[in-house]
Amino acid sequence: MTLSAEDRRFLSDYDPGAFERPSVTVDVVCLTAVEGSLRALLVKRAAPPHKGRWALPGTFVQPTEGLDEAAARALADKTGLSGVFSEQLYTFGAPGRDPRTRVISVAYYALVSAEQMLAASAGAPAGRLLAPLEVPWSGAAGGPVVALGLRGKPLNLAFDHALILGAAVARLRGKLDYSPVGFQLLPERFSLMDLQRVHEMILGEPLKKGAFRKQMLTSGRLEDTGQRESDASHRPAKLFRFAPGA
């Protein structure tokens, strides 16, 4: 972007502190599919406000980094994971959503396979939780989502984070059938049943086997690896791979 001589003169006098400015954070909804349920990574707040409550991992945006970059950093700080699928979700900026001061949060969501997630949690310090989600609405209606604690008890999340979780689930449901988001929650090789279970977790409803297989196989997004399951006590399933060409 070229600047005029006038622009340069103006900039040399510009005082960025002249207007009151909000704080800007990114918050990341890191989703994974484990043990039959869709789960989100939460961290226990170690400092006020809402100290001790569960919240989405997040961070303040640094002056020299982009938003995507800040989201990746927030995720890496909590999990060590990088190169993960991640996308901007929505920006939450209601005055009063943070009791400290005006905080505008650019929310992201990230999709991680169970393997990656478990590896990252290996020597996990306390204060992190993979909370199963309970979605009290169907379709892409939207609204807050309930995260469950260790004994299945609903958690009272910090800030408006239940709403951000809801936006992530709604987005995921919306993108499921025209975009390859489902594969992001699976390891490189997977069976069609694995894929179906992931879709069912996301949508929160059972799907018909025949129809699902036909859809997936004709979508052109699957590539047969030639391999099969090895540890089954029944007919082993073919293993597929996501075909990036489509």
Next chain:
Amino acid sequence: MTLSAEDRRFLSDYDPGAFERPSVTVDVVCLTAVEGSLRALLVKRAAPPHKGRWALPGTFVQPTEGLDEAAARALADKTGLSGVFSEQLYTFGAPGRDPRTRVISVAYYALVSAEQMLAASAGAPAGRLLAPLEVPWSGAAGGPVVALGLRGKPLNLAFDHALILGAAVARLRGKLDYSPVGFQLLPERFSLMDLQRVHEMILGEPLKKGAFRKQMLTSGRLEDTGQRESDASHRPAKLFRFAPGA
């Protein structure tokens, strides 16, 4: 959201100026459909940076207002319009997108009928333009969009605003067939041909009449008003209304 005693103690000592904070603006893509083309409202920048260039109407977010509210205010300031359909689009925050300082912009798009737009432009001061858009990609691929000036010359927009326009067009195309966005660009009563022309402008490609009519009439989103066109030199078309029930 309840606060603990510890939170209250913490907040009384909190210094919001301790971290460097970006500026936050909203920019609004105000779209309308006039004379066969999809157009966006642009304003001529009266001050540096990029003084004299065309840009999207925008404003800094005030400490006490929500983001939606700020977007509505930015639009009202430039057009006098209120109560217009408007939705958050995407947040643009690349460092360096504004030469002044770090500026994060929450982009919105708004849809306005030609009538509303022309009424608002009635005693329009100079420095505003309804620029036709030229979309150099098909489908929802995305990328920058070219806005055309008075003699059809491509404009060199300020900041990353060509990219924001592109995001708005991509979103609109994506939502067109599962959401009532098309109606927002039309007056209260309209013919099916009017609606088809709007869809064609948005998609940038011609549609088949038969299929389009069937789709719309079976969608349940149209209500027959019982009225017909009055000023046509041929068979007058039925006038429909958007049925909010669906």
Next chain:
DNA sequence: TTAATAGTGTCTCTGAGACACTATGTG
């Protein structure tokens, strides 16, 4: 009558869904 656009009817073809069937591994 013609011109011009509104609006309809019909045909075909594809794709979704239901559902029952066959295949192939383990114990």
Next chain:
DNA sequence: CACATAGTGTCTCAGAGACACTATTAA
């Protein structure tokens, strides 16, 4: 063999699309 899950074949039905036809106004 039984059992469990993988994977296929077939039928029906609804909807998309192509396209030609009829309808209704003004001039």
